[in-house]
Amino acid sequence: MSSVDGMAADGGHGDAPEDAVEVDARGLRCPLPVIQLARALDAVPGGQLVRLLATDPAARTDVPAFCRLRGAELLQVSKHGQAPGGHTAYLVRQVSATEPEAVRATPP
Amino acid sequence: MVLPPAVSARAGSAASPARVLLDAASGPLVPSAREVLLTAVDQGWADPRRLYAEARRARQLLDQAREVVASGLGVLPEQLSFLPGGPAAVRAGLEGLRYAGRRVGAGVVASAVEHSAVLLDVQHASAASQPGGRVVAVDRQGRVDLDAWGRAVGEPGTVAAALQSANGEVGTRQPLALAHERCAEHGIPLLVDASASLGRDPVPGQYDVLAGDARSWGGPAGTGVLVVPWRTRWRLPGPASELEGGRTHVEPVVPLVLAAAEAWQQTAHRREADAREAFELVAHIRAAAAALPDTEVAGDPTDRMAHVTTFSCLFADGEVLVDELDRRGFAVASGSACTSSTLAPSHVLAAMGVLTHGNVRVTLPLASVDPRRGESVHSFCAALPDAVATVRSRLQR
Numbered sequence: 001m002s003s004v005d006g007m008a009a010d011g012g013h014g015d016a017p018e019d020a021v022e023v024d025a026r027g028l029r030c031p032l033p034v035i036q037l038a039r040a041l042d043a044v045p046g047g048q049l050v051r052l053l054a055t056d057p058a059a060r061t062d063v064p065a066f067c068r069l070r071g072a073e074l075l076q077v078s079k080h081g082q083a084p085g086g087h088t089a090y091l092v093r094q095v096s097a098t099e100p101e102a103v104r105a106t107p108p
Numbered sequence: 109m110v111l112p113p114a115v116s117a118r119a120g121s122a123a124s125p126a127r128v129l130l131d132a133a134s135g136p137l138v139p140s141a142r143e144v145l146l147t148a149v150d151q152g153w154a155d156p157r158r159l160y161a162e163a164r165r166a167r168q169l170l171d172q173a174r175e176v177v178a179s180g181l182g183v184l185p186e187q188l189s190f191l192p193g194g195p196a197a198v199r200a201g202l203e204g205l206r207y208a209g210r211r212v213g214a215g216v217v218a219s220a221v222e223h224s225a226v227l228l229d230v231q232h233a234s235a236a237s238q239p240g241g242r243v244v245a246v247d248r249q250g251r252v253d254l255d256a257w258g259r260a261v262g263e264p265g266t267v268a269a270a271l272q273s274a275n276g277e278v279g280t281r282q283p284l285a286l287a288h289e290r291c292a293e294h295g296i297p298l299l300v301d302a303s304a305s306l307g308r309d310p311v312p313g314q315y316d317v318l319a320g321d322a323r324s325w326g327g328p329a330g331t332g333v334l335v336v337p338w339r340t341r342w343r344l345p346g347p348a349s350e351l352e353g354g355r356t357h358v359e360p361v362v363p364l365v366l367a368a369a370e371a372w373q374q375t376a377h378r379r380e381a382d383a384r385e386a387f388e389l390v391a392h393i394r395a396a397a398a399a400l401p402d403t404e405v406a407g408d409p410t411d412r413m414a415h416v417t418t419f420s421c422l423f424a425d426g427e428v429l430v431d432e433l434d435r436r437g438f439a440v441a442s443g444s445a446c447t448s449s450t451l452a453p454s455h456v457l458a459a460m461g462v463l464t465h466g467n468v469r470v471t472l473p474l475a476s477v478d479p480r481r482g483e484s485v486h487s488f489c490a491a492l493p494d495a496v497a498t499v500r501s502r503l504q505r
Binding site (some may be wrong): 004030035060062064068 | 366402404423426452453467
């Protein structure tokens with residue numbers, strides 16, 4: 001029932017730009033996909049794209065919420081195939097300019 | 109309630125000092141309601157429809173209980189029915205509106221944070237491709253989009269609408285008066301689901317059908333209330349029932365109803381003072397949670413029920429967090445997927461776009477249930493940072 005506002009949810013093909021770092025969190029349950037995404041974003045410079053693949057339905061809410069909390073930019077959400085077996089891809093841009101003023105928890 | 113002398117009052121045994129209960133959504137009972145329940149098992153066991161002395165006694169007690177609750181809700185006793193639980197009352201309330209409107213259509217409009225019983229009903233109707241009726245989005249605080257609401261109730265085929273007075277998971281209140289106005293403009297009756305708010309917030313004034321749950325005011329599980337004013341067109345399908353004004357086919361359990369009425373009396377006369385104190389205590393929890401790194405506190409900070417709040421911690425597993433707090437003596441709920449029987453997280457958090465993992469939900473008990481709830485909140489706030497850090501550190505790379 002939840003789709004991300006203003007995001008394409010096409011069932012299309014591999015649409016991630018070539019230079020995106022891919023994080024495969026398929027089969028992992030919450031909050032592991034978000035932890036892996038956070039770790040990947042921490043390891044890349046500002047402006048870098050990261051593409052997270054996840055099957056957990058909770059990621060549909062949690063990835064956008066994570067990006068909002070951490071000031072990362074969620075560019076695209078795309079579904080690939082139907083569950084079971086299908087996954088959702090989240091294309092996220094690291095925005096280093098909005099690095100935190102508050103204390104951050106280190107992703108474990 | 110006038111009942112024979114009860115056994116000596118004592119504090120609810122469930123709230124032993126070692127345990128801190130912060131999930132009052134499902135109990136325990138207000139202590140005096142517990143006493144009434146125990147006594148009523150002896151005094152009110154008989155079928156109120158029989159004609160002998162014990163049965164007449166049960167009838168008399170049931171009538172008294174109905175008067176107490178009806179007067180508290182500001183309605184006539186004949187307009188109030190007791191149903192087996194809050195969700196049953198909500199479901200019946202909606203069913204009666206829909207059946208009464210069946211010549212026009214079958215569509216029901218509901219906010220995206222309604223009880224799952226309501227949402228399943230809406231989805232069922234739309235799956236059967238009945239026109240009208242839809243789920244209306246909420247904002248980040250969980251408040252319904254009034255413009256979308258107004259458009260939805262105006263769609264052909266819509267025959268009823270359902271909206272909570274306030275959400276039991278996040279506490280946010282709905283703009284009932286305005287939502288009811290939009291419904292009235294289109295002649296659509298509004299069911300107000302006050303299952304989370306009765307006894308905690310003022311009784312809603314604008315509705316066409318009102319449903320509630322005795323648990324929200326410290327009464328027993330298994331007792332719901334349904335109010336259908338005379339002006340509302342409402343009817344259940346099937347042969348007319350002789351029970352509870354024709355609004356249910358299930359006999360009320362007299363001892364439960366008596367306990368619910370006792371809890372209402374105890375809770376209602378202290379409601380405002382209780383809520384004032386609860387609001388401050390919950391504000392304290394919200395502040396403690398907001399001070400944690402990478403933690404999002406959900407729901408409206410001020411236009412909310414006094415006693416409910418929820419927050420989500422990034423990089424934490426909700427189930428593990430509930431276990432960790434439980435180990436430290438705190439009973440809390442969670443809307444995270446891992447803590448429910450389904451794969452999907454709380455539909456309320458998802459509809460609001462709030463982080464669903466690492467979620468903790470606090471429902472503060474009434475002061476009559478936990479007279480030391482202030483201490484409970486302070487010890488919870490003190491324990492929280494280390495509990496969250498512990499859970500986060502346990503997650504493997």
